[in-house]
Amino acid sequence: MSAEKTLRTCEKGHQFYKSSDCKSCPICDKESKPETGFLSVVSSPVRRALLSEGIDTLEKLSEHTQKEILALHGIGPSSIPVLKASLEEENLDFKS
Structure with missing residues (x-):
């Protein structure tokens, strides 16, 4: 119901x-919703979660671990491959 x-x-x-x-x-x-960039390929909850933490560039995203990103409200495990692919396009990765 x-x-x-x-x-x-x-x-x-x-x-x-x-x-x-x-x-x-x-x-x-x-x-x-942006027309280009990594924030254009993620869902609205993911975009809101990242922006609420001031993460508006891939460089800022790369300063965080996957675990830190997953701890944000609105981000689940299925969003990590999308974010990781965006990072890899710019020769970046999550912080170890």
């Missing part, structure tokens, strides 16, 4: 339905 969806309005006035307590607006998420 799924939770009941409720109508919400974000700070920008977008209206959307959500069944979870997550406050993110799907319309704002789409509007803020």
Whole structure:
């Protein structure tokens, strides 16, 4: 049985339905998605988690271990291969 969806309005006035307590607006998420770069190939929760930690470049990402990145809310094991591939394209890797 799924939770009941409720109508919400974000700070920008977008209206959307959500069944979870997550406050993110799907319309704002789409509007803020970059067209290029590694943040354009990850999901919105991953992008929000990284940006909330100030990780907006691959160089900054490479300063963290996989374990540190996985500890962020919104990032799961399936996002690591995508992030790792982006790092490898720039001859970078997660911190050991």
